[in-house]
Amino acid sequence: MGVSDKWARAEAMCPHRLVLEHVTSRWGVLALDALLDRSYRFSELRREVGRVANVSEKMLAQTLQTLERDGFVRRDAKPVIPPRVDYSLTPLGREAAEQVRALARWTGLRMDAVQQAREAYDRAKEAGRAQEGEAVLR
Amino acid sequence: MGVSDKWARAEAMCPHRLVLEHVTSRWGVLALDALLDRSYRFSELRREVGRVANVSEKMLAQTLQTLERDGFVRRDAKPVIPPRVDYSLTPLGREAAEQVRALARWTGLRMDAVQQAREAYDRAKEAGRAQEGEAVLR
DNA sequence: CTGCATCCTCAGGGATACTG
DNA sequence: CAGTATCCCTGAGGATGCAG
Numbered sequence: 147m148g149v150s151d152k153w154a155r156a157e158a159m160c161p162h163r164l165v166l167e168h169v170t171s172r173w174g175v176l177a178l179d180a181l182l183d184r185s186y187r188f189s190e191l192r193r194e195v196g197r198v199a200n201v202s203e204k205m206l207a208q209t210l211q212t213l214e215r216d217g218f219v220r221r222d223a224k225p226v227i228p229p230r231v232d233y234s235l236t237p238l239g240r241e242a243a244e245q246v247r248a249l250a251r252w253t254g255l256r257m258d259a260v261q262q263a264r265e266a267y268d269r270a271k272e273a274g275r276a277q278e279g280e281a282v283l284r
Numbered sequence: 285m286g287v288s289d290k291w292a293r294a295e296a297m298c299p300h301r302l303v304l305e306h307v308t309s310r311w312g313v314l315a316l317d318a319l320l321d322r323s324y325r326f327s328e329l330r331r332e333v334g335r336v337a338n339v340s341e342k343m344l345a346q347t348l349q350t351l352e353r354d355g356f357v358r359r360d361a362k363p364v365i366p367p368r369v370d371y372s373l374t375p376l377g378r379e380a381a382e383q384v385r386a387l388a389r390w391t392g393l394r395m396d397a398v399q400q401a402r403e404a405y406d407r408a409k410e411a412g413r414a415q416e417g418e419a420v421l422r
Numbered sequence: 423c424t425g426c427a428t429c430c431t432c433a434g435g436g437a438t439a440c441t442g
Numbered sequence: 443c444a445g446t447a448t449c450c451c452t453g454a455g456g457a458t459g460c461a462g
Binding site: 327342365367368369 | 443444445446447
């Protein structure tokens with residue numbers, strides 16, 4: 147289990163923050179987003195998520211377990227050889243995933259504004275440095 | 285700068301994911317949420333965020349810089365002694381913060397469902413273990 | 423194929439001390 | 443007060459190997 151004492155304390159202070167962390171975690175976001183479209187088998191999901199950013203099988207498994215425990219993801223393992231496990235969203239998980247996707251879509255829409263802001267910021271910073279240098283020279 | 289090569293690669297693949305990470309980062313969420321209500325001075329914000337989870341001044345500063353660079357947070361430092369720096373949301377940041385707060389509120393509302401799911405999960409897991417033990421005994 | 427266990431690395435992030 | 447710089451350590455997370 148990955149839950150450290152520090153997190154236990156955090157949970158005590160504000161339990162729903164932990165859920166938020168799970169949902170907005172690096173791989174949680176991507177998994178939920180993918181599962182919003184359809185159900186996936188494990189390595190299928192791994193590939194799908196991997197289209198955006200590579201995820202180790204360990205982290206994906208861990209993420210899915212957390213999401214399952216929180217009641218967002220349903221896992222059904224068919225008892226066949228070779229094993230086949232399908233992951234899908236519960237109704238609760240669907241709600242969460244929609245929120246997350248909304249946020250993700252928003253960031254996509256506003257990327258240009260963010261880009262501009264960054265350039266302005268970097269330019270301003272650069273100008274600041276130049277002035278500083280000038281001051282030193284006299 | 286804390287941007288590692290790994291993140292540079294991630295940015296190349298999918299730039300808006302990075303923004304999402306900033307916004308949903310541990311301290312980003314709390315800062316945005318706090319600033320949605322009003323503007324704060326640095327250590328005032330530190331205290332406010334600290335009501336939920338303690339944040340080192342280093343991490344708060346880092347978080348605020350990232351958010352400022354992305355154009356979410358406006359920072360105005362009054363040139364007075366002692367220094368006074370006010371942080372507030374830009375219109376863009378307000379949009380982001382509202383999304384984040386929506387997500388946060390949703391988790392709060394659904395905490396009971398999550399709790400139940402967790403208990404069910406843990407019970408099922410426990411039952412599984414018990415059966416396993418039984419099987420071993422015969 | 424789907425995991426769980428193990429080991430190992432590195433970067434996130436806390437504590438502290440110092441500057442403007 | 444509001445940071446910046448430094449040190450240091452924990453823990454997230456990748457790689458590998460094994461089991462069912």
